[in-house]
Amino acid sequence: MQDKLIIFDTTLRDGEQSPGASMNKDEKVRIAKALERMKVDVIEAGFPIASPGDFEAVHQVAEVIQESTVCGLARALDKDIDRAAAALKPAQSSRIHTFLATSPIHMKEKLRMTPDQVVEQAVRAVKRARNYTDNVEFSPEDAGRSELDFLCRVLEAVIDAGATTLNIPDTVGYNLPQQFGELIKQLIERIPNSDKVIFSVHCHNDLGLAVGNSLAAVMNGARQVECTINGLGERAGNASLEEVVMTVRTRQDVFPCDTTLDTTQILNCSRLVSSVTGFPVQPNKAIVGANAFAHEAGIHQDGVLKSRETYEIMRAEDVGWHANRMVLGKHSGRNAFKSRLSALGIEFEREEDLNAMFTRFKALADKKHEIFDEDLQALVTDTFHEATMDRIKLVSMKVNSETGEVPVAKVTLSIDGEEKHATSDGSGPVDAIFKAIESVVNSGCKLELYSVSNITTGTDSQGEVTVRIDKGGRAINGQGADTDIIIASAKAYINALNKAQEQSGRAHPQV
Ligand code: MN
Numbered sequence: 001m002q003d004k005l006i007i008f009d010t011t012l013r014d015g016e017q018s019p020g021a022s023m024n025k026d027e028k029v030r031i032a033k034a035l036e037r038m039k040v041d042v043i044e045a046g047f048p049i050a051s052p053g054d055f056e057a058v059h060q061v062a063e064v065i066q067e068s069t070v071c072g073l074a075r076a077l078d079k080d081i082d083r084a085a086a087a088l089k090p091a092q093s094s095r096i097h098t099f100l101a102t103s104p105i106h107m108k109e110k111l112r113m114t115p116d117q118v119v120e121q122a123v124r125a126v127k128r129a130r131n132y133t134d135n136v137e138f139s140p141e142d143a144g145r146s147e148l149d150f151l152c153r154v155l156e157a158v159i160d161a162g163a164t165t166l167n168i169p170d171t172v173g174y175n176l177p178q179q180f181g182e183l184i185k186q187l188i189e190r191i192p193n194s195d196k197v198i199f200s201v202h203c204h205n206d207l208g209l210a211v212g213n214s215l216a217a218v219m220n221g222a223r224q225v226e227c228t229i230n231g232l233g234e235r236a237g238n239a240s241l242e243e244v245v246m247t248v249r250t251r252q253d254v255f256p257c258d259t260t261l262d263t264t265q266i267l268n269c270s271r272l273v274s275s276v277t278g279f280p281v282q283p284n285k286a287i288v289g290a291n292a293f294a295h296e297a298g299i300h301q302d303g304v305l306k307s308r309e310t311y312e313i314m315r316a317e318d319v320g321w322h323a324n325r326m327v328l329g330k331h332s333g334r335n336a337f338k339s340r341l342s343a344l345g346i347e348f349e350r351e352e353d354l355n356a357m358f359t360r361f362k363a364l365a366d367k368k369h370e371i372f373d374e375d376l377q378a379l380v381t382d383t384f385h386e387a388t389m390d391r392i393k394l395v396s397m398k399v400n401s402e403t404g405e406v407p408v409a410k411v412t413l414s415i416d417g418e419e420k421h422a423t424s425d426g427s428g429p430v431d432a433i434f435k436a437i438e439s440v441v442n443s444g445c446k447l448e449l450y451s452v453s454n455i456t457t458g459t460d461s462q463g464e465v466t467v468r469i470d471k472g473g474r475a476i477n478g479q480g481a482d483t484d485i486i487i488a489s490a491k492a493y494i495n496a497l498n499k500a501q502e503q504s505g506r507a508h509p510q511v
Pocket residue numbers: 014171202204234
């Protein structure tokens with residue numbers, strides 16, 4: 001029997017901590033369902049004590065997820081652990097993940113605790129978590145810069161206290177593959193009760209080594225990798241799930257273990273996370289980038305046409321490219337629409353929600369002949385934005401764009417149910433519409449980033465607009481999609497403004 005490599009996805013927790021990537025409850029549930037379809041083993045759904053919204057999101061994910069284990073993060077504090085346990089209560093299978101820093105610099109400067117106190121608090125936290133669940137993970141934060149002897153001492157103590165997974169994070173992305181692999185090997189060899197637990201790793205990508213470090217750890221005995229879709233995460237991000245999973249799968253000749261993931265769901269998850277967070281995937285990104293399986297140079301094309309293995313080490317369809325590219329159109333019926341959504345992991349509890357979505361699908365199909373999976377994802381994201389408790393809604397707009405004339409935008413918004421009108425000119429149509437919206441909302445936010453990309457190919461494609469605004473130092477992303485890019489721009493800006501009003505005052509786990 002080959003060892004199983006456990007995939008712990010933290011897109012909804014560490015990924016969400018990327019500046020601008022915050023997600024609401026519905027978005028988190030949608031991503032969690034897609035992760036479950038991909039057969040991710042553990043889904044870290046959030047940090048429940050951060051805010052009431054974070055608590056609710058973890059609680060909701062715990063309620064709907066049946067197959068995967070749902071995990072909540074907690075500092076090594078009683079109140080955090082109690083809050084995580086409460087959020088996870090509805091879960092079929094739950095895990096509490098608690099952590100405490102063990103590096104000299106963190107203990108001295110951040111915690112202001114002695115090493116003895118750190119051991120004592122770690123043990124106490126694990127014991128408290130064990131009162132709620134027998135699935136407890138402990139992370140010595142900044143393990144990559146901790147002293148080996150002390151690390152062994154803390155970890156041996158938390159195993160005795162009942163921890164079942166020990167996660168070794170390279171919190172600041174400082175390690176090198178050989179060194180990090182050696183660290184895991186040493187820990188497993190030196191800790192007397194190490195055979196009672198699963199060793200896990202959590203690597204950051206500050207030097208571009210997150211995947212390399214994670215895999216070096218796996219070669220040295222780690223059997224869980226913490227990762228995120230598209231490598232989303234704080235600063236330069238976490239190890240990318242798709243790269244870890246496909247490297248292990250592709251190089252079964254060297255890895256002593258494999259995951260049980262359904263890799264054909266990878267592309268779907270990647271697009272969903274990108275569309276919800278507004279973090280586009282670079283074209284040359286491994287596995288999920290638009291060019292990952294594209295061949296340009298003639299010599300390569302020739303080789304691939306003669307025999308695929310000459311230049312391809314993986315099959316594009318194994319990660320979801322070209323799979324089920326069933327196209328819908330204006331003549332597609334409600335059943336075809338429903339079954340395509342369900343293949344993408346999108347289900348509706350209420351019949352009227354499906355009907356509303358179908359109406360919007362028909363409207364899109366009138367403008368655009370072929371509707372691809374990417375169009376459906378964008379349509380659902382857009383509809384969710386509008387269906388939520390958004391205070392600001394776009395009612396109608398009109399923009400005039402003409403050579404030799406100053407562009408003018410007219411907009412009608414609904415704010416808390418009350419209609420407001422505004423007109424503004426601008427240097428271009430997008431500038432004019434944003435100024436018109438801002439003149440009604442008065443958010444004071446600064447626009448930091450604006451980008452448009454086409455969701456599929458062709459001039460009839462939907463444009464997907466991402467904006468990033470800054471509100472008092474906090475970055476917020478907004479998304480909007482439409483076949484008319486000026487309307488998509490307005491939707492994206494309004495989406496960001498709504499998010500700016502929702503979330504504030506969340507606690508960060510590492511501060
Ligand atoms: Mn992290």
